[in-house]
Amino acid sequence: MAALRGADEMRDRVVLGEFGVRNVHTTDFPGNYPGYDDAWDQRRFEETFRVDVIREEGDSLEFDMVGIDAAIANAFRRILLAEVPTMAVEKVFVYNNTSIVQDEILAHRLGLIPIRADPRLFEYRNPGDQEGTEIDTLQFQLKIKCSRNPQAAKESSDPDELYCNHKVYSKHMTWVPLGNQTDLFPDADFRPVHDDILIALLRPGQEIDVLMHCVKGIGKDHAKFSPVATASYRLLPDITLLKPVEDEAAEALQKCFSPGVIEIQNIKGKKVARVANARLDTFSREVFRHEGLKNLVRLARVRNHYIFSVESTGILPPDVLVSEAIKILMGKCQRFLSELDSVPME
Protein backbone atom coordinates (compact mmCIF):
# COMPACT_ATOMS: atom_id res chain seq x y z
CA MET A 1 0.00 0.00 0.00
CA ALA A 2 1.50 3.34 -0.97
CA ALA A 3 2.05 5.91 1.72
CA LEU A 4 -0.77 8.43 2.05
CA ARG A 5 -0.51 12.07 1.01
CA GLY A 6 0.92 14.32 3.68
CA ALA A 7 -2.30 15.88 4.95
CA ASP A 8 -4.18 12.60 4.90
CA GLU A 9 -1.45 10.95 6.86
CA MET A 10 -1.49 13.64 9.47
CA ARG A 11 -5.23 13.31 9.86
CA ASP A 12 -5.59 9.56 9.88
CA ARG A 13 -2.46 8.02 11.29
CA VAL A 14 -0.39 8.35 14.41
CA VAL A 15 3.14 7.66 13.21
CA LEU A 16 5.68 5.95 15.47
CA GLY A 17 9.11 7.31 14.64
CA GLU A 18 12.39 6.03 15.98
CA PHE A 19 12.61 8.51 18.80
CA GLY A 20 9.10 9.76 19.22
CA VAL A 21 5.51 9.61 18.16
CA ARG A 22 4.18 12.12 15.65
CA ASN A 23 0.67 13.40 14.87
CA VAL A 24 -0.70 12.41 18.22
CA HIS A 25 -3.52 14.89 18.60
CA THR A 26 -6.68 15.03 16.54
CA THR A 27 -6.43 18.00 14.23
CA ASP A 28 -9.49 17.53 12.07
CA PHE A 29 -11.42 20.50 13.35
CA PRO A 30 -13.17 22.92 11.02
CA GLY A 31 -10.86 25.48 9.54
CA ASN A 32 -7.64 23.55 10.03
CA TYR A 33 -7.38 21.99 6.61
CA PRO A 34 -8.46 23.90 3.51
CA GLY A 35 -10.52 21.72 1.26
CA TYR A 36 -11.78 19.43 4.03
CA ASP A 37 -15.19 19.95 5.54
CA ASP A 38 -14.69 18.96 9.14
CA ALA A 39 -17.78 20.35 10.78
CA TRP A 40 -19.72 17.80 12.75
CA ASP A 41 -22.09 15.86 10.59
CA GLN A 42 -24.17 13.23 12.34
CA ARG A 43 -25.08 11.55 9.09
CA ARG A 44 -21.49 11.21 7.96
CA PHE A 45 -20.58 9.85 11.37
CA GLU A 46 -23.33 7.27 11.17
CA GLU A 47 -22.17 6.17 7.76
CA THR A 48 -18.55 5.64 8.75
CA PHE A 49 -19.04 4.31 12.28
CA ARG A 50 -19.19 0.59 12.92
CA VAL A 51 -18.71 -1.83 15.77
CA ASP A 52 -17.30 -5.32 15.16
CA VAL A 53 -17.38 -7.87 17.95
CA ILE A 54 -14.28 -10.03 17.67
CA ARG A 55 -14.50 -12.41 20.56
CA GLU A 56 -16.76 -13.02 23.54
CA GLU A 57 -15.74 -15.66 26.05
CA GLY A 58 -17.32 -15.81 29.48
CA ASP A 59 -16.26 -12.64 31.19
CA SER A 60 -14.08 -11.07 28.55
CA LEU A 61 -15.12 -9.24 25.42
CA GLU A 62 -13.01 -7.90 22.57
CA PHE A 63 -14.60 -5.56 20.06
CA ASP A 64 -13.59 -2.87 17.58
CA MET A 65 -14.97 0.60 17.30
CA VAL A 66 -14.18 2.24 14.00
CA GLY A 67 -14.84 5.86 13.13
CA ILE A 68 -14.88 7.42 16.56
CA ASP A 69 -12.49 9.85 18.15
CA ALA A 70 -10.08 9.34 21.03
CA ALA A 71 -11.94 11.71 23.35
CA ILE A 72 -15.13 9.68 23.22
CA ALA A 73 -13.44 6.28 23.27
CA ASN A 74 -11.47 7.35 26.32
CA ALA A 75 -14.65 8.62 27.96
CA PHE A 76 -16.16 5.14 27.60
CA ARG A 77 -13.06 3.53 29.03
CA ARG A 78 -13.00 5.89 32.01
CA ILE A 79 -16.67 5.31 32.69
CA LEU A 80 -16.25 1.53 32.51
CA LEU A 81 -13.51 1.71 35.11
CA ALA A 82 -14.90 4.27 37.49
CA GLU A 83 -18.55 5.13 37.03
CA VAL A 84 -20.57 1.99 36.35
CA PRO A 85 -22.13 1.11 39.71
CA THR A 86 -21.93 -2.25 41.45
CA MET A 87 -22.78 -3.71 44.85
CA ALA A 88 -20.00 -4.37 47.34
CA VAL A 89 -19.68 -4.83 51.08
CA GLU A 90 -19.41 -1.47 52.75
CA LYS A 91 -20.19 -1.91 56.45
CA VAL A 92 -19.08 -4.90 58.47
CA PHE A 93 -20.62 -5.40 61.92
CA VAL A 94 -18.18 -7.59 63.83
CA TYR A 95 -19.88 -9.57 66.59
CA ASN A 96 -17.03 -11.93 67.28
CA ASN A 97 -13.61 -12.18 65.67
CA THR A 98 -11.08 -14.27 67.53
CA SER A 99 -9.07 -15.11 64.44
CA ILE A 100 -5.60 -13.90 63.72
CA VAL A 101 -6.84 -11.51 61.03
CA GLN A 102 -7.50 -8.06 62.47
CA ASP A 103 -11.01 -6.63 62.23
CA GLU A 104 -10.13 -3.89 59.81
CA ILE A 105 -8.10 -6.17 57.58
CA LEU A 106 -10.98 -8.64 57.53
CA ALA A 107 -13.41 -5.83 56.67
CA HIS A 108 -11.13 -4.65 53.88
CA ARG A 109 -10.89 -8.13 52.41
CA LEU A 110 -14.65 -8.63 52.60
CA GLY A 111 -15.20 -5.34 50.78
CA LEU A 112 -13.11 -6.45 47.83
CA ILE A 113 -15.11 -9.62 47.19
CA PRO A 114 -17.31 -9.20 44.06
CA ILE A 115 -20.97 -9.83 44.86
CA ARG A 116 -23.25 -11.28 42.21
CA ALA A 117 -26.12 -8.82 42.50
CA ASP A 118 -27.49 -6.75 39.63
CA PRO A 119 -26.89 -3.16 40.75
CA ARG A 120 -29.74 -1.90 38.57
CA LEU A 121 -32.23 -3.49 40.97
CA PHE A 122 -31.03 -1.34 43.85
CA GLU A 123 -30.88 2.33 44.71
CA TYR A 124 -28.05 4.36 46.11
CA ARG A 125 -28.13 4.77 49.84
CA ASN A 126 -29.15 8.22 51.06
CA PRO A 127 -26.17 10.05 52.49
CA GLY A 128 -26.31 10.09 56.26
CA ASP A 129 -28.48 6.99 56.46
CA GLN A 130 -26.85 4.62 58.91
CA GLU A 131 -29.37 1.82 59.00
CA GLY A 132 -30.07 1.09 55.36
CA THR A 133 -33.43 0.09 53.94
CA GLU A 134 -34.35 -2.95 51.89
CA ILE A 135 -34.20 -1.05 48.61
CA ASP A 136 -30.54 -0.13 48.94
CA THR A 137 -28.86 -2.72 51.14
CA LEU A 138 -28.03 -6.39 50.91
CA GLN A 139 -27.18 -8.20 54.09
CA PHE A 140 -24.76 -11.11 54.27
CA GLN A 141 -23.68 -13.17 57.24
CA LEU A 142 -20.41 -15.00 57.79
CA LYS A 143 -20.47 -17.26 60.83
CA ILE A 144 -17.86 -19.93 61.11
CA LYS A 145 -16.00 -21.69 63.91
CA CYS A 146 -12.96 -23.88 63.60
CA SER A 147 -12.75 -27.10 65.61
CA ARG A 148 -10.45 -30.05 65.91
CA ASN A 149 -11.31 -33.06 63.79
CA PRO A 150 -11.84 -36.06 66.09
CA GLN A 151 -11.35 -38.59 63.29
CA ALA A 152 -7.87 -37.38 62.35
CA ALA A 153 -4.98 -39.84 62.37
CA LYS A 154 -2.61 -39.60 65.35
CA GLU A 155 0.55 -38.55 63.54
CA SER A 156 -0.76 -36.41 60.68
CA SER A 157 0.38 -32.84 60.33
CA ASP A 158 -1.85 -31.89 57.41
CA PRO A 159 -4.12 -29.06 58.48
CA ASP A 160 -6.86 -30.24 56.13
CA GLU A 161 -7.12 -33.44 58.13
CA LEU A 162 -6.55 -32.13 61.60
CA TYR A 163 -9.05 -29.30 61.65
CA CYS A 164 -12.44 -28.70 60.17
CA ASN A 165 -13.52 -25.28 58.89
CA HIS A 166 -10.03 -23.92 59.14
CA LYS A 167 -10.19 -22.13 55.80
CA VAL A 168 -12.82 -19.44 55.49
CA TYR A 169 -13.95 -19.20 51.88
CA SER A 170 -16.39 -16.80 50.26
CA LYS A 171 -18.86 -19.66 49.89
CA HIS A 172 -19.44 -19.46 53.65
CA MET A 173 -21.11 -16.05 53.18
CA THR A 174 -24.89 -16.43 53.29
CA TRP A 175 -27.52 -13.94 52.24
CA VAL A 176 -29.85 -12.70 54.98
CA PRO A 177 -32.93 -11.09 53.41
CA LEU A 178 -33.98 -7.74 54.85
CA GLY A 179 -37.60 -6.73 55.17
CA ASN A 180 -39.53 -7.69 52.06
CA GLN A 181 -36.55 -8.69 49.97
CA THR A 182 -37.77 -12.28 49.76
CA ASP A 183 -40.86 -10.98 47.98
CA LEU A 184 -39.01 -8.46 45.84
CA PHE A 185 -36.46 -10.99 44.64
CA PRO A 186 -38.15 -14.40 44.82
CA ASP A 187 -35.75 -16.32 42.62
CA ALA A 188 -32.65 -14.25 43.12
CA ASP A 189 -29.66 -15.87 44.68
CA PHE A 190 -27.29 -13.25 46.00
CA ARG A 191 -23.85 -14.58 46.71
CA PRO A 192 -20.24 -13.79 45.89
CA VAL A 193 -19.29 -14.35 42.27
CA HIS A 194 -16.55 -16.84 43.12
CA ASP A 195 -16.94 -19.45 45.85
CA ASP A 196 -13.30 -20.14 46.41
CA ILE A 197 -11.93 -16.79 47.53
CA LEU A 198 -9.95 -17.42 50.70
CA ILE A 199 -10.90 -14.84 53.31
CA ALA A 200 -9.07 -16.00 56.44
CA LEU A 201 -7.41 -18.99 58.09
CA LEU A 202 -8.51 -20.28 61.50
CA ARG A 203 -7.31 -22.72 64.11
CA PRO A 204 -9.40 -24.63 66.68
CA GLY A 205 -11.23 -22.34 69.07
CA GLN A 206 -11.18 -19.33 66.74
CA GLU A 207 -14.37 -18.08 65.25
CA ILE A 208 -15.62 -15.31 63.00
CA ASP A 209 -19.15 -13.95 63.32
CA VAL A 210 -19.84 -10.87 61.19
CA LEU A 211 -22.80 -9.25 59.53
CA MET A 212 -22.15 -7.35 56.30
CA HIS A 213 -24.10 -4.62 54.56
CA CYS A 214 -23.62 -4.24 50.80
CA VAL A 215 -24.42 -0.98 49.14
CA LYS A 216 -24.34 0.36 45.62
CA GLY A 217 -21.35 2.50 44.75
CA ILE A 218 -19.07 3.56 41.91
CA GLY A 219 -15.40 2.97 41.29
CA LYS A 220 -14.58 6.64 41.74
CA ASP A 221 -15.48 6.29 45.38
CA HIS A 222 -13.56 3.08 46.07
CA ALA A 223 -11.95 0.67 43.66
CA LYS A 224 -13.91 -2.25 45.11
CA PHE A 225 -16.95 -0.94 43.24
CA SER A 226 -15.26 -1.19 39.84
CA PRO A 227 -17.15 -3.75 37.70
CA VAL A 228 -14.29 -4.59 35.36
CA ALA A 229 -11.12 -6.49 36.03
CA THR A 230 -9.78 -4.11 33.47
CA ALA A 231 -10.98 -2.24 30.42
CA SER A 232 -8.46 -1.05 27.90
CA TYR A 233 -8.15 -0.12 24.28
CA ARG A 234 -5.43 0.10 21.72
CA LEU A 235 -5.31 1.57 18.26
CA LEU A 236 -5.15 -0.64 15.20
CA PRO A 237 -1.55 -0.95 14.03
CA ASP A 238 -0.74 -0.09 10.43
CA ILE A 239 2.55 -1.36 9.05
CA THR A 240 3.64 -0.28 5.57
CA LEU A 241 6.69 -1.53 3.72
CA LEU A 242 8.23 1.41 1.94
CA LYS A 243 10.41 -0.69 -0.35
CA PRO A 244 10.19 -4.34 -1.39
CA VAL A 245 12.09 -6.51 1.08
CA GLU A 246 13.73 -9.72 -0.05
CA ASP A 247 15.77 -12.71 1.12
CA GLU A 248 17.71 -12.31 4.35
CA ALA A 249 16.28 -8.90 4.97
CA ALA A 250 12.84 -10.47 4.75
CA GLU A 251 13.75 -13.14 7.31
CA ALA A 252 15.21 -10.55 9.65
CA LEU A 253 12.14 -8.38 9.24
CA GLN A 254 9.85 -11.25 10.13
CA LYS A 255 11.76 -11.80 13.36
CA CYS A 256 11.41 -8.15 14.33
CA PHE A 257 7.66 -8.29 14.61
CA SER A 258 5.28 -10.46 16.60
CA PRO A 259 4.64 -13.87 15.04
CA GLY A 260 2.06 -13.80 12.28
CA VAL A 261 2.48 -10.16 11.34
CA ILE A 262 4.90 -10.53 8.43
CA GLU A 263 4.71 -13.53 6.17
CA ILE A 264 7.23 -14.56 3.55
CA GLN A 265 6.01 -15.51 0.13
CA ASN A 266 7.97 -17.24 -2.55
CA ILE A 267 7.59 -15.17 -5.71
CA LYS A 268 9.63 -16.39 -8.68
CA GLY A 269 12.10 -18.13 -6.44
CA LYS A 270 12.86 -15.12 -4.26
CA LYS A 271 11.52 -14.70 -0.76
CA VAL A 272 9.45 -11.56 -0.49
CA ALA A 273 8.02 -10.19 2.73
CA ARG A 274 4.42 -9.10 2.97
CA VAL A 275 2.38 -7.69 5.81
CA ALA A 276 -0.09 -10.43 6.64
CA ASN A 277 -1.91 -9.31 9.76
CA ALA A 278 -0.85 -6.02 11.28
CA ARG A 279 -3.45 -6.32 14.02
CA LEU A 280 -1.45 -8.88 15.96
CA ASP A 281 1.54 -6.65 16.41
CA THR A 282 2.44 -5.18 19.77
CA PHE A 283 4.85 -2.59 18.36
CA SER A 284 7.99 -3.37 20.26
CA ARG A 285 9.90 -1.26 17.70
CA GLU A 286 12.54 -3.91 17.32
CA VAL A 287 12.94 -2.75 13.68
CA PHE A 288 14.59 0.47 14.76
CA ARG A 289 17.42 -1.41 16.39
CA HIS A 290 18.60 -2.74 13.03
CA GLU A 291 20.25 -0.17 10.79
CA GLY A 292 19.42 -1.92 7.55
CA LEU A 293 15.76 -2.43 8.33
CA LYS A 294 14.60 0.76 9.91
CA ASN A 295 14.12 2.69 6.70
CA LEU A 296 12.13 -0.03 5.05
CA VAL A 297 9.01 0.14 7.21
CA ARG A 298 6.69 2.80 8.43
CA LEU A 299 5.01 2.03 11.76
CA ALA A 300 1.77 3.83 12.36
CA ARG A 301 -1.57 3.44 14.03
CA VAL A 302 -4.97 4.17 12.55
CA ARG A 303 -6.31 7.08 14.53
CA ASN A 304 -9.98 6.22 14.68
CA HIS A 305 -9.95 2.44 14.97
CA TYR A 306 -10.05 1.29 18.59
CA ILE A 307 -9.67 -2.30 19.71
CA PHE A 308 -11.41 -2.47 23.08
CA SER A 309 -10.83 -5.30 25.49
CA VAL A 310 -13.20 -5.45 28.47
CA GLU A 311 -12.87 -8.09 31.18
CA SER A 312 -15.61 -8.16 33.78
CA THR A 313 -15.28 -9.39 37.38
CA GLY A 314 -18.38 -11.51 36.87
CA ILE A 315 -21.04 -9.27 38.34
CA LEU A 316 -22.48 -8.28 34.98
CA PRO A 317 -21.61 -9.65 31.54
CA PRO A 318 -19.18 -7.39 29.67
CA ASP A 319 -21.58 -6.34 26.93
CA VAL A 320 -24.09 -5.17 29.54
CA LEU A 321 -21.28 -3.15 31.14
CA VAL A 322 -20.47 -1.39 27.86
CA SER A 323 -24.13 -0.58 27.29
CA GLU A 324 -24.43 0.77 30.82
CA ALA A 325 -21.31 2.91 30.33
CA ILE A 326 -22.75 4.48 27.18
CA LYS A 327 -26.03 5.16 28.98
CA ILE A 328 -24.16 6.82 31.83
CA LEU A 329 -22.43 9.20 29.40
CA MET A 330 -25.83 10.04 27.95
CA GLY A 331 -27.14 10.63 31.44
CA LYS A 332 -24.35 13.09 32.17
CA CYS A 333 -25.15 15.11 29.03
CA GLN A 334 -28.82 15.04 29.87
CA ARG A 335 -28.10 16.36 33.33
CA PHE A 336 -26.33 19.41 32.00
CA LEU A 337 -28.90 19.99 29.30
CA SER A 338 -31.70 20.06 31.84
CA GLU A 339 -29.69 22.34 34.10
CA LEU A 340 -29.05 24.70 31.21
CA ASP A 341 -32.74 24.81 30.46
CA SER A 342 -33.85 25.31 34.03
CA VAL A 343 -31.37 27.92 35.25
CA PRO A 344 -31.61 31.19 33.34
CA MET A 345 -28.20 32.35 32.19
CA GLU A 346 -27.47 35.96 32.99
Next chain:
Amino acid sequence: IQADGTDGNCVTFVLHDEDHTLGNSLRYMVMKNPDVEFCGYCITHPSESKINFRIQTRGALPAVEPFRKGLNDLMAVCQHVLSTFERSMKEYRAQR
Protein backbone atom coordinates in the same frame (compact mmCIF):
# COMPACT_ATOMS: atom_id res chain seq x y z
CA ILE B 1 -23.03 24.77 36.67
CA GLN B 2 -22.19 28.46 36.66
CA ALA B 3 -21.34 30.84 33.87
CA ASP B 4 -19.48 34.07 33.80
CA GLY B 5 -18.09 36.22 31.04
CA THR B 6 -18.14 39.79 29.89
CA ASP B 7 -20.32 39.48 26.82
CA GLY B 8 -22.43 36.67 25.50
CA ASN B 9 -19.81 35.46 23.06
CA CYS B 10 -17.17 34.24 25.40
CA VAL B 11 -18.29 32.37 28.48
CA THR B 12 -16.59 30.14 31.01
CA PHE B 13 -18.83 27.46 32.42
CA VAL B 14 -17.91 25.86 35.72
CA LEU B 15 -19.16 22.28 35.71
CA HIS B 16 -19.24 20.61 39.11
CA ASP B 17 -18.61 16.91 39.71
CA GLU B 18 -17.01 16.43 36.31
CA ASP B 19 -13.58 15.52 35.08
CA HIS B 20 -11.80 14.56 31.88
CA THR B 21 -14.44 11.98 31.08
CA LEU B 22 -17.06 14.51 30.05
CA GLY B 23 -14.67 17.43 29.61
CA ASN B 24 -12.59 16.00 26.81
CA SER B 25 -15.47 14.46 24.88
CA LEU B 26 -17.56 17.62 25.15
CA ARG B 27 -14.59 19.73 24.07
CA TYR B 28 -14.21 17.55 20.98
CA MET B 29 -17.88 17.92 20.04
CA VAL B 30 -17.85 21.70 20.54
CA MET B 31 -14.65 22.09 18.53
CA LYS B 32 -16.31 20.40 15.58
CA ASN B 33 -18.71 23.31 15.39
CA PRO B 34 -17.46 25.80 12.77
CA ASP B 35 -18.87 28.78 14.67
CA VAL B 36 -16.61 28.23 17.64
CA GLU B 37 -13.42 30.21 17.69
CA PHE B 38 -11.98 28.81 20.89
CA CYS B 39 -12.94 25.91 23.11
CA GLY B 40 -11.02 24.48 25.99
CA TYR B 41 -11.39 22.98 29.41
CA CYS B 42 -9.16 22.72 32.43
CA ILE B 43 -9.32 21.18 35.85
CA THR B 44 -8.73 23.94 38.37
CA HIS B 45 -7.28 21.69 41.04
CA PRO B 46 -7.09 17.91 41.06
CA SER B 47 -8.52 17.70 44.54
CA GLU B 48 -11.73 19.47 43.56
CA SER B 49 -13.86 17.78 40.98
CA LYS B 50 -14.90 20.69 38.83
CA ILE B 51 -13.84 21.86 35.40
CA ASN B 52 -13.69 25.28 33.76
CA PHE B 53 -15.11 24.94 30.28
CA ARG B 54 -14.59 27.98 28.07
CA ILE B 55 -16.27 28.65 24.74
CA GLN B 56 -15.62 31.63 22.51
CA THR B 57 -17.67 32.09 19.39
CA ARG B 58 -16.87 34.15 16.35
CA GLY B 59 -19.57 36.60 15.45
CA ALA B 60 -22.53 37.44 17.58
CA LEU B 61 -23.63 33.94 18.51
CA PRO B 62 -24.23 33.56 22.26
CA ALA B 63 -21.84 31.01 23.70
CA VAL B 64 -24.60 28.94 25.27
CA GLU B 65 -25.67 27.80 21.82
CA PRO B 66 -22.56 25.78 20.89
CA PHE B 67 -22.55 24.38 24.43
CA ARG B 68 -26.09 23.17 24.05
CA LYS B 69 -25.44 21.89 20.54
CA GLY B 70 -22.32 20.07 21.73
CA LEU B 71 -24.28 18.33 24.48
CA ASN B 72 -27.02 17.35 22.05
CA ASP B 73 -24.51 16.07 19.52
CA LEU B 74 -22.75 14.03 22.19
CA MET B 75 -26.09 12.51 23.21
CA ALA B 76 -26.81 11.64 19.57
CA VAL B 77 -23.36 10.05 19.21
CA CYS B 78 -23.87 7.96 22.32
CA GLN B 79 -27.29 6.86 21.19
CA HIS B 80 -25.94 5.76 17.84
CA VAL B 81 -22.97 3.99 19.44
CA LEU B 82 -25.31 2.17 21.80
CA SER B 83 -27.64 0.99 19.05
CA THR B 84 -24.75 -0.05 16.79
CA PHE B 85 -23.06 -1.93 19.62
CA GLU B 86 -26.20 -3.78 20.59
CA ARG B 87 -26.90 -4.67 17.00
CA SER B 88 -23.37 -6.01 16.54
CA MET B 89 -23.62 -8.08 19.73
CA LYS B 90 -26.88 -9.60 18.51
CA GLU B 91 -25.39 -10.43 15.12
CA TYR B 92 -22.29 -11.92 16.72
CA ARG B 93 -24.36 -14.09 19.01
CA ALA B 94 -26.69 -15.12 16.20
CA GLN B 95 -23.92 -16.30 13.95
CA ARG B 96 -21.94 -18.12 16.66
